[in-house]
Structures are given as structure tokens and as C-alpha cells.
Amino acid sequence: MDNSGSGVVQVFVGEWSPEYEALSIKATKQTSSAEIVECIIERLGLVDASVSNSYELAEVVGNSVGQECKERRLGPTECPVALMLLWPKNDAQQEYYRFYLRKKQPDYLWSDSRFPMDPQLLKDYFNRFLYQPRDKEYPDLCQLPDLNEQTLLDNLRARFLAGNIYTYVGSILIALNPFKFYPIYNPKYVKLYQNRRLGPDIPPHIFAIADAAYHCMLKEKKNQCIVISGESGSGKTESTNFLLHHLTALSQKGSHGSGVEQTILSAGPVLEAFGNAKTAHNNNSSRFGKFIQVNYKENGMVHGAVVQKYLLEKSRIVSQGRNERNYHVFYYLLAGASEQEKQLLHLESCDRYNYLNKSGCYGLENIDERHEFSRLKQSMEMVGFTAEKQRRLFAVLSAVLLLGNVEFQPRKSYHHHDEAVGVKNPEVVALISELLRVKQETLLAALTAKRARASGETLVINYRLPEAIAARDAMAKCLYGALFDWIVLQVNHALLSKKDTLRDHQGNSIGVLDIFGFEDFKTCNSFEQLCINYANEQLQHYFNQHVFQYEQREYRKQGIRWTDIGYSDNSGCLNLIEGKPNGLLCLLDDQCNFPGATNETLLQKFNTVHKENQFYEAPQRREAAFVVRHYAGSVKYQASNMREKNLDLMRPDGVVGVLKNSSLAFVRELVGADPVAVFRWAILRAFFRAHFAFQEAGRAHRHGRGMY
Numbered sequence: 032m033d034n035s036g037s038g039v040v041q042v043f044v045g046e047w048s049p050e051y052e053a054l055s056i057k058a059t060k061q062t063s064s065a066e067i068v069e070c071i072i073e074r075l076g077l078v079d080a081s082v083s084n085s086y087e088l089a090e091v092v093g094n095s096v097g098q099e100c101k102e103r104r105l106g107p108t109e110c111p112v113a114l115m116l117l118w119p120k121n122d123a124q125q126e127y128y129r130f131y132l133r134k135k136q137p138d139y140l141w142s143d144s145r146f147p148m149d150p151q152l153l154k155d156y157f158n159r160f161l162y163q164p165r166d167k168e169y170p171d172l173c174q175l176p177d178l179n180e181q182t183l184l185d186n187l188r189a190r191f192l193a194g195n196i197y198t199y200v201g202s203i204l205i206a207l208n209p210f211k212f213y214p215i216y217n218p219k220y221v222k223l224y225q226n227r228r229l230g231p232d233i234p235p236h237i238f239a240i241a242d243a244a245y246h247c248m249l250k251e252k253k254n255q256c257i258v259i260s261g262e263s264g265s266g267k268t269e270s271t272n273f274l275l276h277h278l279t280a281l282s283q284k285g286s287h288g289s290g291v292e293q294t295i296l297s298a299g300p301v302l303e304a305f306g307n308a309k310t311a312h313n314n315n316s317s318r319f320g321k322f323i324q325v326n327y328k329e330n331g332m333v334h335g336a337v338v339q340k341y342l343l344e345k346s347r348i349v350s351q352g353r354n355e356r357n358y359h360v361f362y363y364l365l366a367g368a369s370e371q372e373k374q375l376l377h378l379e380s381c382d383r384y385n386y387l388n389k390s391g392c393y394g395l396e397n398i399d400e401r402h403e404f405s406r407l408k409q410s411m412e413m414v415g416f417t418a419e420k421q422r423r424l425f426a427v428l429s430a431v432l433l434l435g436n437v438e439f440q441p442r443k444s445y446h447h448h449d450e451a452v453g454v455k456n457p458e459v460v461a462l463i464s465e466l467l468r469v470k471q472e473t474l475l476a477a478l479t480a481k482r483a484r485a486s487g488e489t490l491v492i493n494y495r496l497p498e499a500i501a502a503r504d505a506m507a508k509c510l511y512g513a514l515f516d517w518i519v520l521q522v523n524h525a526l527l528s529k530k531d532t533l534r535d536h537q538g539n540s541i542g543v544l545d546i547f548g549f550e551d552f553k554t555c556n557s558f559e560q561l562c563i564n565y566a567n568e569q570l571q572h573y574f575n576q577h578v579f580q581y582e583q584r585e586y587r588k589q590g591i592r593w594t595d596i597g598y599s600d601n602s603g604c605l606n607l608i609e610g611k612p613n614g615l616l617c618l619l620d621d622q623c624n625f626p627g628a629t630n631e632t633l634l635q636k637f638n639t640v641h642k643e644n645q646f647y648e649a650p651q652r653r654e655a656a657f658v659v660r661h662y663a664g665s666v667k668y669q670a671s672n673m674r675e676k677n678l679d680l681m682r683p684d685g686v687v688g689v690l691k692n693s694s695l696a697f698v699r700e701l702v703g704a705d706p707v708a709v710f711r712w713a714i715l716r717a718f719f720r721a722h723f724a725f726q727e728a729g730r731a732h733r734h735g736r737g738m739y
């Protein structure tokens with residue numbers, strides 16, 4: 032096929048010519064099969080061809096050994112060159128598509144008498160699939176005439192190059208990350224996709240998905256959920272933001288919204304500043320999973336929302352991979368704080384902090400951190416963080432950074448074997464204690480020794496250097512983790528209190544799930560990646576169940592002729608990870624509670640128990656690692672630090688003890704009650720408030736009508 036759209040059509044002539052096996056006819060995309068037939072008849076000088084319509088073309092699919100498997104007659108107006116463009120280009124398929132010259136057969140010989148077809152249905156089918164020239168892309172992959180990996184990728188690529196980043200697969204939307212801004216999310220598009228069904232009328236779009244969920248919720252009065260899945264950097268967070276944008280816009284119906292919509296949208300930048308960071312794959316990678324549930328009243332107006340977070344990557348606070356960064360908020364704060372704030376919070380430049388200066392990366396291309404800081408402050412205000420709350424919160428951030436600068440040295444001791452350490456730079460500890468309003472001695476003590484109770488007595492056990500460093504880092508991670516939980520809690524309070532009661536919440540909700548994408552960092556996958564990939568494995572399982580198992584069961588139930596599609600079932604892999612009592616996570620928990628266990632004994636345990644498991648593998652080279660065969664590929668996990676990271680999920684007693692003694696209520700609050708419990712209590716309180724208000728109103732009403 033050349034640039035002008037012309038090509039050579041090869042037609043096998045079989046018995047009609049003793050000389051040629053096939054003839055090549057030059058044709059354009061518009062040349063019809065009747066014209067080609069005419070040309071062949073002329074070239075071959077067929078005698079009975081005075082009427083050219085006694086011959087026709089057939090499209091035949093054969094295999095590598097020349098067997099013909101499928102044959103379809105071409106209508107006289109079909110265009111062979113356009114059809115050829117639909118043929119798979121992939122030789123590996125070992126299939127051969129050809130045109131044959133055939134003597135015209137009566138119609139009934141072409142139809143399959145076992146399955147009589149409605150002629151209109153056939154016509155529609157060919158109109159939809161076969162008459163379309165190949166240079167047309169399909170907005171829904173289900174329309175592809177020949178659906179295989181190659182045609183699917185070709186179609187997505189062609190669409191992407193033409194600027195269409197969205198493509199449907201039925202009711203699923205595939206979004207390809209363009210890494211550049213397309214002006215397709217403005218109010219014009221919001222309007223365009225309101226009240227429109229998913230379908231061929233308008234191009235696929237993320238707004239259409241939000242719209243479909245919204246109308247399905249209103250129509251069926253059922254909660255809806257949109258699951259976003261993809262690998263790191265594929266665009267999940269951006270897609271979540273676009274979805275929320277549309278989900279809130281839908282309820283505003285042209286007005287400016289009630290305020291709760293604004294709060295929902297402002298929560299995004301706050302959570303991103305504290306929970307996103309630059310990684311090797313993505314400059315704005317979410318290092319936590321989130322589920323945002325937008326609640327609607329029966330009339331379709333937004334009533335409120337709830338955010339749930341999953342597993343913040345806390346190890347990032349104390350160390351980052353090469354060219355990665357700590358959480359955005361640290362850089363925003365250091366770049367954007369005023370001189371006065373810098374003094375008050377004892378802030379320095381990034382390179383002065385050990386928790387920031389080891390990865391060799393400070394700035395982000397095209398990002399003005401000062402501007403981001405003021406944007407963050409604005410968003411925080413929108414979700415109810417007063418200036419005073421913000422200042423306290425930044426003080427905690429400064430304390431976290433300073434903790435990384437605390438250094439240790441051997442303590443002067445009369446005993447040669449005493450390996451206990453003391454703090455080398457107590458002036459840094461003094462600053463931290465001022466910021467957190469805890470006693471300096473208590474903080475120093477917690478950083479250098481732990482307390483244990485034995486036979487009713489309290490023993491003080493001094494740390495050696497590695498333990499002291501671990502305790503310091505654990506304190507930083509615990510503080511930041513608690514701060515993040517507290518922020519999520521505040522956001523939820525704001526989303527709840529805007530509509531201060533639950534009185535009229537009879538409606539339904541739409542949830543958007545945005546979790547970490549599947550991750551494989553090759554040489555440094557650890558506990559975090561195991562958890563992330565486990566979550567993705569669960570999502571894949573859910574997807575398999577719904578798209579394959581349930582759908583196919585439904586087809587069979589309805590008596591639809593159907594051959595089950597094979598798919599790789601990942602329940603074996605899930606069982607390897609989560610199974611009880613021998614799954615990897617169970618064994619890990621056991622080894623965390625087992626005295627004397629180490630990461631080596633953990634790995635031995637994994638290897639012995641799962642030696643025969645087809646989803647488990649010991650690495651080729653001798654190294655302290657294990658491999659899990661996930662649905663998305665094999666991933667090698669390093670065993671070092673697995674136990675420590677699993678244990679780290681619990682809050683270290685010493686740290687909590689110090690913070691609970693702060694004279695600042697805010698810091699005590701951070702490590703106080705379980706945030707989930709606090710939030711539930713807030714909901715309960717709101718319910719009772721509503722309940723009493725309702726009773727009161729009822730009483731006043733009856734009173735007004737003379738009733739008691």
C-alpha cells in the first residue's frame with residue numbers, strides 16, 4: 032500500500048487458469064470487487080465471461096499448511112484494498128488471508144442452514160465491521176473485526192496518534208497517558224458529556240464514565256464504584272481527579288455548587304502534597320491508596336464525601352531511591368515559607384536535611400514549589416485548616432526533618448564493652464522538643480534507650496548505634512504517619528460537617544478507587560511492593576470474576592451459544608500471598624512474633640513451605656530474595672527488612688509515650704485515639720445531633736398545631 036492509498040490485490044484463480052496460480056491487480060481503496068473481477072476475467076479471457084457477474088471474489092482465511100478454514104463472499108461493492116488493510120499483519124499467527132476467484136454460487140449455498148441469519152442482522156454486521164476501511168480507528172475495541180493483541184494495540188496506537196487518548200472496551204474505558212495537556216476537560220466538555228449514554232454518539236471520555244455511574248445510581252438506586260487500575264505513572268490519579276470533577280459538576284446543575292463540592296475538590300491537592308512524591312517512574316506518584324466515596328441525596332445533589340486511605344509508604348520519610356524525592360510537602364514548605372515562618376519553625380534549605388539530601392534530587396522540572404506552597408495553603412483553608420492549625424502542622428513537618436539530623440556517638444563509659452550511645456548534637460533535639468512541646472530529657476531518653484517491664488520493675492535498656500538509628504527513624508515515620516492520618520480525618524470532618532447532619536441522607540453513593548499501580552523496581556522491591564502488588568492482584572481477581580466468570584455464567588444461563596474464553600486465573604497467586612495458615616503474609620506475621628527469628632529464617636520458611644508452589648520461585652542466583660509470579664509478571668522481592676517493615680506498622684511504644692506527653696493538645700491528638708474510631712464517633716455525634724434536632728422540630732410543629 033503506498034501513500035496515495037493504492038495497493039496490489041492478489042487474486043488466486045485456481046481452476047480458472049492453467050497458467051497462473053494468482054493474478055495481481057493494481058487497485059485503489061475505492062476499487063470495488065466487481066471491477067477487479069471484470070479485470071481478471073479480461074486478463075484470463077474467460078469464455079463464459081461475457082457476463083462478468085457470473086464470477087465473484089471470496090475472502091478466504093487459511094492456515095500455514097494451506098488448509099482453508101473460513102470463506103466469505105465479497106459483495107460487488109466491497110473494496111478489496113480496504114479489506115486487506117484489516118488483515119492481521121502478524122505472520123506469527125500462521126494464518127493466511129487471500130482473495131479467490133469463484134464462480135457465483137446461489138445465495139442459499141452461502142448461508143449456514145443450521146443457524147439461519149436475519150439478513151438485516153448480517154447487513155448490519157458487515158456494515159459495522161467489514162465495510163469500514165482500515166484507516167478508520169474504532170472508538171470501542173469490541174467493534175474490531177478481528178480482535179487480537181496486534182489489532183488491539185494498532186487501534187489504540189492509531190487513535191492515540193490522532194489525539195484520542197480514550198477508547199472503550201464495552202463499558203470499560205482505556206486511558207492512554209498523553210503526558211501533555213489536552214483541552215478536553217473544560218466546562219464545554221462537562222456539558223457535552225452530561226446525560227449522554229456511553230456509546231458511539233460521542234467520543235469516549237472519562238466524563239462519560241462518571242456520567243454513566245451517576246445516572247445508573249439515580250436510576251437503579253444502587254451504589255456505584257469506579258475502579259481505576261494501571262501501573263505506576265499511567266494516569267490513575269489524574270483520572271480520579273477528572274472523575275471527581277465531573278461527579279461534582281453533575282450535581283451542580285449550572286449553579287456554583289453548595290460548597291461541599293469545592294471541599295471535595297480541594298481535598299485532592301492537600302492529600303497529594305502529603306502523600307505523593309517523585310519516584311523513578313512518576314514525578315507525582317501517589318504513595319498511598321485512596322477510596323473516595325461521594326454521597327448523593329435522592330435528588331442527585333452531592334451530600335458529602337468520605338475519604339479512606341490505605342497504606343502510606345512511610346519508609347520514604349527516612350530514605351528514598353536514587354533520583355527520587357521525599358513527600359512533596361517538605362519541598363513546598365522549605366521553598367515557600369516566609370522569612371518569619373522559617374525562623375519560627377527553624378527551617379533550613381533542603382540540602383541541610385539528611386532525610387532530603389541523600390537521593391541527589393531536590394527540584395522538579397517545571398514545578399515552582401513556592402507557588403505550590405501557596406496553592407497548598409489555599410486548599411488547606413478550603414478543607415477547614417485554620418492558619419493556626421496549619422502552623423502546628425508545619426511545625427511537626429519541621430520536627431520530622433530535624434529528627435533525621437540527630438546523630439549519635441558512643442557514650443563515655445568506664446566499661447570497655449559498653450556499646451551504648453548518646454546524642455552527638457543535643458541542640459537539634461532541643462529544637463525538636465521545642466517544636467513538639469515535649470520535654471527535652473524525655474525525648475533524649477526515648478532516642479537512646481527503651482524501657483521494659485520485668486517482674487514488676489522497669490528496666491532501662493540502652494540502645495546500640497543501629498538500634499538508636501532505627502528508633503529515631505521509627506519516630507520520624509510514626510510522626511509523619513500520624514500526621515497524615517490526622518489530615519485525612521480533618522478532611523473527612525470537613526466533608527461531613529458542611530452538611531452537618533445525616534438526617535436527609537437517603538441517597539446513594541459513587542466510590543472511586545485509586546490505589547497504587549503494579550510496581551516492579553527490579554533490584555529493590557520490598558515489603559511495600561509486596562503489599563501494592565497484592566492489592567493489584569486482588570483487583571485483577573475481582574476483574575476476572577466479573578468479566579469472565581460471572582459474564583460467561585450468565586451467557587450459559589441464558590442459553591447463548593458461547594465458547595468459554597480462557598483466562599489466567601490468579602487465585603493461586605492470591606492464595607500464595609494471603610492463604611491461611613501458610614500464605615506469605617501469615618508466615619511473615621509468625622516470624623515477626625517468633626523470638627529469635629530473622630529475615631534469613633523467614634526466607635528459609637518461605638522456601639520450604641512454597642518450594643513446590645507454581646507461583647513461587649527462589650531466585651537463580653543465591654541471594655536473600657524470593658520471586659512471586661504475579662498476573663502482571665514475575666517480581667523479585669528482597670527479604671532484608673521484611674520483618675522490620677511489617678512490625679513498623681505498629682506504633683513504637685517509646686515514641687508514642689513521648690508524644691503523648693506533649694504540652695500541645697495537637698501533638699497529643701496526633702497519637703491519641705485511633706483515627707477511624709474518632710471519625711466514627713464524629714458521625715455518631717452528628718447523627719444524634721440530627722436526631723434531636725429532628726425531634727425538636729417535630730415537637731415544635733405539633734405544638735404549633737395544638738398537638739402534644
Ligand SMILES: Nc1ncnc2c1ncn2[C@@H]1O[C@H](COP(=O)(O)OP(=O)(O)OP(=O)(O)O)[C@@H](O)[C@H]1O
Nearest residue numbers: 210211263264265266267268269313315316317548
Ligand atoms: N489525562 C491526562 N492528561 C495529561 N497528562 C496526564 C493525564 N494523565 C496523566 N498525566 C500525566 O502523567 C503523570 C502521571 O500520572 P498519575 O500521577 O495520574 O499516574 P498514576 O497512575 O496515579 O501513578 P502512581 O501509581 O505512581 O500514583 C501526571 O503527573 C500527568 O503529568
